[in-house]
Amino acid sequence: MVQVCLNGARGAVDGGVVPVSPEALADAAAEAVAAGATDIHVHPKSPCGQDTLSPRVLAATLAAIRARVSVPVGVTTGAWTEPEPEARVLRVRSWTSLPDHASVNWHEPGAEEVAATLLDRGVGVEAGIWSGTEGAARFAVSPLRTKVLRVLAEVTDPDPNTAEESARSLLSDLATDHGRPVLLHGENGGAWPVLRLAGRLGLTTRIGLEDTLFLPDGERALCNAQLVAEALVQYGWAQRLS
Template identity: 70%
Template structure:
């Protein structure tokens, strides 16, 4: 169970979304106590935007690692640095390294960003979004055998259709319906399946039934399965485990 503590959200989405290194560290403690064994965070600039700044990344990772002893990953999303060349430069300038970082394979420069991360010994989570050409591009990638895991990201927010969208995405990846690894098409990389917003809980339940790893947190949803607003990431993690997630 991975906890995604903040994502691209901010206080305008919900006051409970952690922004600063200290707030992320506090959320990490609660999420890990609730059962999370891995973390994904978006380091924030002083103005609240996602950033790949080496200084902000160092402060964020240091604060979290002083608080908990689990792997910590970060985003490399293009919204944090739109220029692909600059994005690679940022990765190569990091002074404190995350355990892993997500790379969205549909974004320009994904291969170069992933290669830079691998060169530095950082695990790569291959973000393969539904509704994009990311899966097809990844299946052709020579870096496929070297990724830490595949993040099968279901971007369909409709609770009525998110599960079918998830199944279609898994089929595109050649993933088994009952095992925790993908088929030969993704070189048997472990798959973490998750949804977002209204699709978060249906996709999480599907991941549990299929025996796939999953994640939950304020990045993916602000609400518990019964529709109540989540108090924090820990509440979402506890609810996810109660729903049969792993």
Template identity: 70%
Template sequence: MVQVCLNGRRAGADGACVPLSPEAMAESAAQAVAAGATDVHVHPRTPCGRDSLSPRIVAATLQALRARVTVPVGVATGAWAEPDPAVRLRQLRCWTVLPDHASVNWHEPGAEELAARLIAMGVGVEAGIWSGTDGAARFTASPLGPKVLRVLAEVTDPGPDTAEASARGLIAELGDAHGRPVLLHGEEGGAWPVLRLAGRLGLATRTGLADTLLLPDGQRASSNARLVTEGLALYRSAAEGGDSSNR
């Protein structure tokens, strides 16, 4: 499985290729799926570009995406969209159009309550476990662990030379991850080393403009689809033992 994360917390200043409107997200998702992505993760945005969990914004985003793709579509529920856990929970309860899954960052306040509500609503939960936080410890002790859709192991170390070690440390912290599938990905300079590691370990992974604006050769990425194309090639090479960094 290769997920595409269309926009993350990027802004218009990061380039015109970052999709911010529902229409732009839908077009970018369609191209990425055509390139081989099998799942979509998106940050719904207000017209002014702010991350939002508003029922109206989430519905418009999901409807636009589902008009163009048939693969599962998920949204982020990070505290940056709404810092108050109680308000975040109220917004979720008012969603009229439901995503297939939603990420919940386990180190954030109110994570367990948020995850429990999503599960009760029939929405799959991606347990976001960030390196450098106590998310892994909280998750391994959580009674909700066996009920999540998968673990989204997020390596926040941006160092191209250190991200792989950070990824291995995070995987070790997760242990058996309650038996749930693990999707491993990195960010910025660590995005491609961690993706290669995911290929070598046979784990699901993700790529997209949310994680990196650059291709493996350092050139600027023109689209999410281009990142998916390059990511799949790199992932398959690593999985087949063609990754020179593993020799």
């Protein structure tokens, strides 16, 4: 699986290539899937460009993307979208249209409650375990650890010289009895080194404008599809998929 992360918390300040509206996200999703992406992660945006858990915005975003592609679509539930855990749970309960999966950052307050609510509603949970946090330790003792869809090993080290080492350390911390698939990815300067490591280890991964705005050679990426295509070519996945 190669997941494309279409926008993340980025917005207009990061340039016009970052999709924000439901229509732009749908276009980006269709292009990325055509390039080889098999799963989508998206941050629905409010009219002012902020990440939101609004049921109205979520429904419009999912409808637009699903009208263009047939692969699974997931969303964020990051605490920045709704800082109070109780309010975040209520937002998830209020959704009228459900994503296929949603990421839950295990180091954030309320993670267990949000994840349990998603599971109760039939939404797959991506357990986001960030390096440099207590996420791995909390996940190791979570009663939900064997019930999540997958583990997102999220390397927050942006230094290309040390990101791989940080990734290996995080993977070691995640060596528990959860038995769930692991998706390994990095961000910013660490995005490509960590993606290359994922390829060598045979792990699933993701790429997109949420994780990096640049290609491996340092040139600015023109779109999510370009990032997906580059990832596939680098590791021979294009040949394996053909």
